[in-house]
Amino acid sequence: MIIRGNLLRQHREAMGLSQRALADGICHQSLVSRMESENHITSMVILQELCHRLQLNMENIVSFDEPNHNNLSAVRNAINNGDYGTAKNLLKKQCHINRLPQEAKPLYHVLHGKLELNKKNYYGALNDLQNASMAVTALQRSLILEIETVTTEVWLGLHDLAKARFCNEVALSKLRSFIQMKNSNIDHNTIVTIYRQSAQLELANEATESAERFLNQAQRYVSAQTFACEIVKLNFIRGRVHQKDNEIKASCRAYLRAYTAAEELGDTVMMDDIKPYLLAQNVDIFDQ
16 A cells, blocks of 8 residues: 655654654554655554554545556546546556556546546446445545546436436535545545536526535635636536526626636537537627
8 A cells, every 4th residue: 555654754753753662562663664765555454553643644644646657647637638538548558457556446447437438438437436436445535526426427428317416415425424524635626526516416407596506615615726627617507507597697707718718628529518508698709
């Protein structure tokens, strides 16, 4: 298991403990030394006991980033930038699942599922997500939520709103539970996605007030690090909410923000989705 050895050392030194004192009754001092210098441990039980002694949340120590030769982070970045061709090549050529540490395998399945979703191979994506659900650990909270969000997107793609709503409700319930935990460190992009999907499902029921409330919740977690694709979707849904409420100017502004963001991302699919809404409001996108 990959860990953040430098963080372990910092907490040990902050508590005034030597490596021998930290290891006392748990493991040999040399194991603590290797953990701090080599960023690796094989025993979850030993790691739990060391973290308990340091009064440290184990989730903060465990790293789910892979070594360079098994770099799933590069695959994720390519997907987030809409570069699915690069992501596919990286996953196929550089990330062999049999060589990945056990804790990295659920992320592999999620990323493969996202590639299948992009190809509209919905049932292939569901198979990947089931594999991810079986492999994910309780500590991988952000990944647990991400599995639910991708599954929700699959059911939305299949136009099965009942199943999409069920998955979204599961995600909301888990999110509320995780947020209450100390040092939960949930990825903000995942939170934005959950609330955006909630708004999208409420809009499908023409519940614009609830949709607006979920959009506002999503907005609280938006930052400079928010994925551009989520910015596009948030503004697109906000435009549709305003349009339903006959707020034409606000609707046009939201559609324009969505179209501009999609154009910057190079997402022609989203651009084509947004264009009819702009034209329906007599907005000439080529004059903007």
